[in-house]
Amino acid sequence: MKGLFYRILSWFGRRVGVWFVAAFAWLVSTGYFLFRPGRVATSVRFYRALHPDRGAGHALRCTWRQFHHFAGIFAERLRLAAAVDCPPRNRKLQRADFSFTEDGLDHLARAAEAKTGAILVMSHVGSWEIGARLLQRRGFPLQLHMGIKEREQIERLQKSDLRRDGVQVLAGESAEASPFDLVESLRFLRKGGFVSLAADRSRGGPGRTVAVRFLGHEVQLSAAPWVLALSARTPVFHFFALRTGRGRYRFVASAPHIVRAERRADRHDAIRRAAQDYADDLAAIVRRHPEQWYSFEPFLGPPAASG
Secondary structure (H helix, E strand, O other): OOHHHHHHHHHHHHHOOHHHHHHHHHHHHHHHHHHOHHHHHHHHHHHHHHOOOOOHHHHHHHHHHHHHHHHHHHHHHHHHHHHHHOOOOOOOOOHHHOEEEEEOHHHHHHHHHHOOOEEEEEOOEEOHHHHHHHHHHHOOOEEEEEEOOOOOHHHHHHHHHHHHOOOEEEEEOOOOOOHHHHHHHHHHHHOOOEEEEEOOOOOOOOOOEEEEEEOOEEEEEEOHHHHHHHHHOOOEEEEEEEEEEOOEEEEEEOOOEOOOOOOHHHHHHHHHHHHHHHHHHHHHHHHHOHHHEOOOOOOOOOEOOOO
16 A cells, blocks of 8 residues: 555545444454455464364354454544544544553653663554553553565555654564664663564574463564563563553553573573463463454464473
8 A cells, every 4th residue: 555545545534534444454354354365364264273173154253353443443543543633623533532551560660760761672462552542542662673574555654653642663674673673772771771582583594582481382472572671671561561552552561571591601591481471361362352463474383282
């Protein structure tokens, strides 16, 4: 989808109403469901693994809901962006429209008060982007690592919206953090900031990923959050932003995870254990909110060995 098209939809959202964008996104999602069999097959495989006791029909229904829930998130992004600079006459697009309940956010508050710095491991469950922006508005200084996909102008526009909300964005050629970005993140952490990285989408080469068990399969996660945690000696929090209704979210933050390795030879095992803890939390969240799994790329690897 081109940037011009995104701007047109944004214009309609501000002038006509986000309901127009939501309806259009619903139609587009229906088209993807009907005419993108490859993407449908990827999601069906995921839901078969998530619910192994249910049949293919159930997995297909979950895929339908997944596609259309994602359309709703797209409209929410525009609603939140429009709330920053909406026309004064449009009272329906105010920041007060967005709110969230908290589960574990006190852990983040204590880290912010102590200025220890913290790493947030986000994922493609719920809306990491809206979660980041609302956290920043709440007063948590946030630096977000994002990947750049060639010719994806919409993602560039979304990055601009994040920066306008005060979120510091580091964008590289993949979801992995470059060595230069890691240096920038270390500086940010030492000032007491929060650095967010997605672990569930990894395009890194050997040594930049870690294998874990997830839904009975082997999957490759990005090792970057835990590599950074070892270097900075900062706690890691698993963070999820789950949509509960229009403009309503539930933020879930885990207790702090400390990654320790006394010797360099112990680093790999320490990272693997920490990554497996995250994979277990991710699986639990997805089981409770299956329609909010918004990763449409192949994620599951081969069946994991028993034992």
